[in-house]
Amino acid sequence: MDKPIIRAKDIMRKKLVFIDGMATIEEAVSTMERENVSALLVEKRTPEDAWAIISTKDVVRGPIAKNRAYNIVNVYEIMTKPVLAVPAEMDIRYVARLLDKLGVNRAPVELNNELVGMVTLTDIVYAMNRKE
Numbered sequence: 001m002d003k004p005i006i007r008a009k010d011i012m013r014k015k016l017v018f019i020d021g022m023a024t025i026e027e028a029v030s031t032m033e034r035e036n037v038s039a040l041l042v043e044k045r046t047p048e049d050a051w052a053i054i055s056t057k058d059v060v061r062g063p064i065a066k067n068r069a070y071n072i073v074n075v076y077e078i079m080t081k082p083v084l085a086v087p088a089e090m091d092i093r094y095v096a097r098l099l100d101k102l103g104v105n106r107a108p109v110e111l112n113n114e115l116v117g118m119v120t121l122t123d124i125v126y127a128m129n130r131k132e
Helices: 025-035 056-064 092-102 121-131
Strands: 039-042 052-055 106-111 114-120
Touching: 025 039, 025 056, 052 056, 052 106, 092 106, 092 121, 114 121
Parallel strands: none
Antiparallel strands: 039 052, 106 114
C-alpha cells in the first residue's frame, strides 16, 4: 500500500511574523523573542518587491560575528532577499531536497500568491518520523 503524500501545507506553521526592513536588529530580536520564532519575514516595500527573511542565523553572522551594536544595524542590511516560497501542495520530500540544496533551514509556504505559513527542516524531519 502506498504511503500518503505529506504536503507543505500539512505540516507548516501558520504563525507568520513580519517586520519592516528599516527596523533595527534590536527590534527584530525582541520581536523574535516575544513571538517565540527564530525568523521574521520582511515586509515588501511595493507589491512587485520580493519577500525577504531574517533569522537568528543572520544575526549571528552579522552583528554578533562582526561585533556591531544591535541598535545601529538595520534588518535590510543582513536579511536574505529574495526568499524562496514553496507551494503549499509540494511534497515535503521535495521541499527537504530544495531547502538542503539552497542551504537554508526554512521557507515560507505560498498558496494563491499569498504566504500562508512557514515550513522548516525540523518540521519535515518530525513529520517523516511520524509517517513511518
